[in-house]
Amino acid sequence: MRRSLTLTGLAAACALTGGVLYGTGAAVAEHPRGDTTAEPHNIGLLVGEIKSYYGAAQDADGVWQASPDSAYADDMARAVARAERSIGKAAKAAKAAETVKASEGHGGRGGHGRKPAVVFDIDDTLLLSLDYEIKTNYTYNSASWADYVARADRPAVPGTPELVRYAARRGVTVFYNSGLKESQRAGAVENLKKVGIDVGLDTEHVFLKDTVHPPAYLSGCATAAAWNCTTVQYKSGTRAHIESLGYDIVGNFGDQYSDLEGGHADRTFKFPNPTYYVE
Template identity: 45%
Template sequence: MPLPVLSRRARVGAATVAALVAGTAVFGVGQATAEHAVPRTDKEIPNLTQVQDKIKAYYGDTVTADGEHYASPHSNYARQVRGIEAKARSYLTRALDRQHGHTAQPADAKTGKHAKKPAIVLDMDDTTLLTYNYELQVGFHHTEEAQDKYLESTDMDPVFGMDRLVNWAHARGAEVFFLTGRKEAQRDWSVRNLKNVGYGVPLDRSHVYLKDKEHPPAYLPCGATCSTVEFKSGTRKHIESLGYRIVANFGDQYSDLRGGASDRTFKLPNPMYYLP
């Protein structure tokens, strides 16, 4: 997630335009869908203040006595997330049952190999941890410095219900991997956050993958220059090479989900920003 402000994280003024013009809080391919790529008049551009107000209404903006903003569990955002989670749980019930049936089988007579262990892969920001409070604190203007300061001292809430879904899937036999564009320097803060808000799964280096531009792993041919899609799909392929079958991949950006190396993808809603 911590990427250069303009080139890698097109903020609310562009990404949310796509959502509103398309009539949905989910981005589609994440590119502006206004009538013209370059607006001919101001009437083709939603008013930025009104866009932010719609985002707050969608998340059920709740302000505490000390001025902090939080999303409501009764919001349309929370309802939409619960619907996605219900579909994911139904799918995973069947997928894990099938996969466990295969792993219980003897080794394949030709290859001598057992079926791969089932796994799920999840992005972090706005897939497992909700950035809404952070976004309101920075006025939807993300910078690496602001994110570092926030993550060092503050735990983000879990995305509504995702902690329960992840823990349930792990209890059913799925190995859980977190795959985030956060930088390697944010590892300790990220792991602390996941643990503190209830993700009761292994959170060691072999289960939590962050972006390390200084020392990129050898399994990524693109090295320090990987795009989000290259980084995430390449890491999923690496996970599969370790003997896992990724039965489900969860993300709030389409770049979290593209590139294959998963049986099924689940897109979480996020009208606050766009990552190509």
């Protein structure tokens, strides 16, 4: 399930404004709650606040874009800067460990001899779906969403193409761990390439949700007969699989808490997204 009901998502966004700062680039903050005994924030006002936060405006083609001088862009710039510093330190430490092991006659690098890697979610972590959210009044529909993904024309989340390329330049392997369906692979990969994210886009590095032929490492919650994985189980299970391939995940990036929970990462980075909520 890509997201919860729209009202739940908006309520969760309201809850976040009370105690969690977006784009901090730090470990996951307290998970927001979607229930309250107080009068909830007015949805009409909240929608206006979301547009203001993104500096949302339509371009010449009628596509809603986030403004480069918006609060959202500022939050992303701070998050990306923190992430680059963290990745840089991890890459340096891995290189130093590799040098030591080489001098001692041992191979390997990274944490406990593993290679450093980063893992990125895709939707609203790398590719911004603001236009879809506004035009559908923040209401998810599987058919319209599939069409939107297939068009492969979403803009990049600010700063993320540079962040991905930075990680690659520092010798950190880039993986993608998305809730998009396996059938949406072509659209996702094409869109990532369009925005300048052309690093590790093969099937060995891009993990999508395959409910028809689920991988063996998800056998605890998914079989060919039934997919019963929660988002956390699917994403943390995929990260565990990446670790089993000899990698140390030095950074895990997502716009949802469910992208980040479940362990199997040294650090987690929560990017801002007040438009929907995925359990």
